[in-house]
Amino acid sequence: KGLVVTQLDVQPGECVKVKGKILSDAKGFSVNVGKDSSTLMLHFNPRFDCHGDVNTVVCNSKEDGTWGEEDRKADFPFQQGDKVEICISFDAAEVKVKVPEVEFEFPNRLGMEKIQYLAVEGDFKVKAIKFS
Numbered sequence: 001k002g003l004v005v006t007q008l009d010v011q012p013g014e015c016v017k018v019k020g021k022i023l024s025d026a027k028g029f030s031v032n033v034g035k036d037s038s039t040l041m042l043h044f045n046p047r048f049d050c051h052g053d054v055n056t057v058v059c060n061s062k063e064d065g066t067w068g069e070e071d072r073k074a075d076f077p078f079q080q081g082d083k084v085e086i087c088i089s090f091d092a093a094e095v096k097v098k099v100p101e102v103e104f105e106f107p108n109r110l111g112m113e114k115i116q117y118l119a120v121e122g123d124f125k126v127k128a129i130k131f132s
């Protein structure tokens with residue numbers, strides 16, 4: 001199922017860092033932060049080849065189990081087999097996802113004031129997580 005961390009209390013301006021390795025035959029993976037699995041500030045979903053998407057980062061929010069509008073990003077700074085470090089931070093207006101060379105932004109649609117939940121799913125092997 002993947003790594004799930006609950007009972008977090010990450011405040012605006014703080015950073016959730018996920019270090020790991022993308023599988024060499026990855027089809028996709030996702031990093032999810034929010035309140036719980038049904039209420040996500042951000043579903044960050046790089047797709048190598050899945051759901052009909054090729055090399056596309058799909059971002060979305062989820063409110064009480066209902067997906068919001070998808071936001072497909074132009075950049076795709078990932079390669080199968082890569083080691084990556086993904087840093088997520090947020091403020092009242094937006095969520096930022098920093099990876100080497102690229103920073104993605106996504107609106108804080110739900111106006112969440114803290115991150116209590118982190119889940120990493122799919123073709124990604126988590127090596128470390130750090131909260132700073």
Ligand SMILES: C=CCO[C@@H]1O[C@H](CO)[C@@H](O[C@@H]2O[C@H](CO)[C@H](O)[C@H](OCc3cn(Cc4cccc(/C=C/CN=C(N)N)c4)nn3)[C@H]2O)[C@H](O)[C@H]1NC(C)=O
Nearest residue numbers: 025026027028029030043045051058060067070121122123
């Ligand atoms: C065109 C038809 C209608 O439009 C499509 O409609 C689909 C269903 O709504 C959307 O898809 C949905 O989009 C959502 C975001 O909005 C979530 O990503 C959701 O996934 C949830 C989910 C996560 N997870 C765990 C997970 C996450 C990542 C990888 C894996 C597994 C890797 C597989 N590895 C292998 N096999 N080696 C597993 N499971 N389900 C996805 O189903 C498509 O984007 C959308 N496409 C477009 C262009 O609009």
